[in-house]
Amino acid sequence: MKRPLIAVLNGPNLNMLGLRQPEIYGRATLDDVEQVCIQAAERLDIAIDFRQTNIEGELVSWIQECRGRARGIIINPAAYGHTSVALLDALLSVGLPTVEVHISNIHRRESFRHHTYTSQAAIGVICGLGVRGYGLAVQALYDMIEDEDER
Template identity: 85%
Template sequence: MGENVAILGHHYYPGAPAYLPPQSPLAPRRARGRAGGPTIILLERIDGRATAPVTMVRPLIAVLNGPNLNMLGLRQPEVYGRATLDDVEQICIQAAERLDVAIDFRQTNGEGELVSWVQECRNRARGIVINPAAYGHTSIALLDALLAVDLPVVEIHISNIHRREEFRHHTYCSRAAVGVICGLGVRGYALALQAMTDMILDEDDR
């Protein structure tokens, strides 16, 4: 890096001016990449002389989905609505693009696989948005994995689990979650990504 380039931080996020030291003679100009791709920051001097472009990586948020969510759209539409899992993924991709974060969107019916995916997030993702589905109500293994990775977790349920059968009122995952979104339908995923991005920005500001 030449002397004209400031190191602004590990990542650059829009709305995080803390990365640009007030005394910096540099102003960031952002060229958007594809969702999940790198964000290219072009740094230029305020006097207009361009410097070398610097590639910054978008923070990664894992969006993990548990059992039977592959049946969305077909499954109890009066409870879960008509949106399919592909629709949910599109909602998340669009939210990620807007928020300038990368996502890794996955679904599994296997408890062990879900536990392994949570473990993989350690040192890879900045946060986890999880709809644990029924494993939220049953799995101490999933709770332990979420506690082990030491990342912010937002738990989401499409339906309002508190209006439903009593066995759905409790989730183990909630003990590991910063917050829980439930009952707002599939739009809850976009809200969860928004909240997670805010938390990552807050953490980076500290």
């Protein structure tokens, strides 16, 4: 039986983790984040497709590719979450359970970061827990997939 696939999609500047503002984002790198996701996926016997881009349109295309291929999406839209109706529309169009993740607590930061368009398409938002938030998101989506499969 094919293992369920969860797409983990990361937006702009996350390739700079570990270098960019470590006092806010910590010292973990994007490779470390990927390892958190892989370890959680292995424990749950699911597959992960982990990607990062600095290009909004590419992120929209990746979301659209998930339709019919993935069982759920974990997205850290980064700054695009605060500005992109296109990402919101893409997430709504694929009809997949989505968890939004932010490494920092966006509600303790500048007021423009308190709102994300993408959260309107998410079943849940995890923020402020550092890279551990990704592992929690993998577990949450797995649990929802299991619940859905039991129905």
